[in-house]
Amino acid sequence: MSINIFQTDKPLVELPSKEIYENHLKILKEIILPGDILLSLNSKHLFSLGISLTTKPSDIPHNQGKSHAFIYAGNGRVIESSIGGVQENPLNKYFDRRYLVNAYRHRDSNKEIGNKIVEQVRSKLGYKYAYWQIVYDAFLYLLGLQRNKDFWIDVDKGYACSELVGFGIKSCGLLLDAEPAVMSPIDFTRDPFIQLV
Numbered sequence: 001m002s003i004n005i006f007q008t009d010k011p012l013v014e015l016p017s018k019e020i021y022e023n024h025l026k027i028l029k030e031i032i033l034p035g036d037i038l039l040s041l042n043s044k045h046l047f048s049l050g051i052s053l054t055t056k057p058s059d060i061p062h063n064q065g066k067s068h069a070f071i072y073a074g075n076g077r078v079i080e081s082s083i084g085g086v087q088e089n090p091l092n093k094y095f096d097r098r099y100l101v102n103a104y105r106h107r108d109s110n111k112e113i114g115n116k117i118v119e120q121v122r123s124k125l126g127y128k129y130a131y132w133q134i135v136y137d138a139f140l141y142l143l144g145l146q147r148n149k150d151f152w153i154d155v156d157k158g159y160a161c162s163e164l165v166g167f168g169i170k171s172c173g174l175l176l177d178a179e180p181a182v183m184s185p186i187d188f189t190r191d192p193f194i195q196l197v
Contacts, residue, residue, distance in 0.1 A: 031197055035105075035118055036072045037069060037104040038069070038094070066188075068080070074118065076091045079122055080161060081127070082129060085127060117168040120168040131158070161185065163183060164180075175193050
């Protein structure tokens with residue numbers, strides 16, 4: 001028997017009602033396209049909430065933060081970088097109310113570009129997760145400092161979730177407000193080139 005010290009039985013942030021969230025997911029499934037950015041916050045996982053807390057600007061309420069970014073690959077699949085590295089997984093994994101998923105799209109994206117974004121992130125399958133980026137963010141947070149968007153050293157040759165998503169977008173010639181290596185999930189919600197779907 002294993003115990004997950006990071007998981008709780010009760011949500012740590014306020015969740016929408018089951019009916020409202022199921023309706024949200026039904027609409028989301030109908031409108032997302034390959035190459036769209038999906039952002040989530042696992043409301044029952046301390047590690048997820050820690051990422052959200054250490055990377056979000058102070059003017060965003062804790063229950064509106066985001067802790068994970070991934071790309072919709074089409075056919076009910078997503079490509080993401082998480083604890084197990086860069087992997088392709090079923091989208092339904094995130095259709096549990098605790099994940100609080102929203103979809104975003106680059107304003108200059110279309111079907112062709114979206115498919116290219118998927119190809120780019122798919123080319124990174126098997127790369128490891130960038131643990132040091134998370135440690136770095138936590139360290140800065142504990143010191144009361146903000147991440148310097150102009151300084152980053154890739155010490156582990158892996159990808160954090162936002163870095164993978166940003167890489168896919170920028171490698172298709174699309175603009176972003178920051179370099180992928182220093183982006184956090186919440187940055188996509190504030191980027192002038194990214195729009196809520």
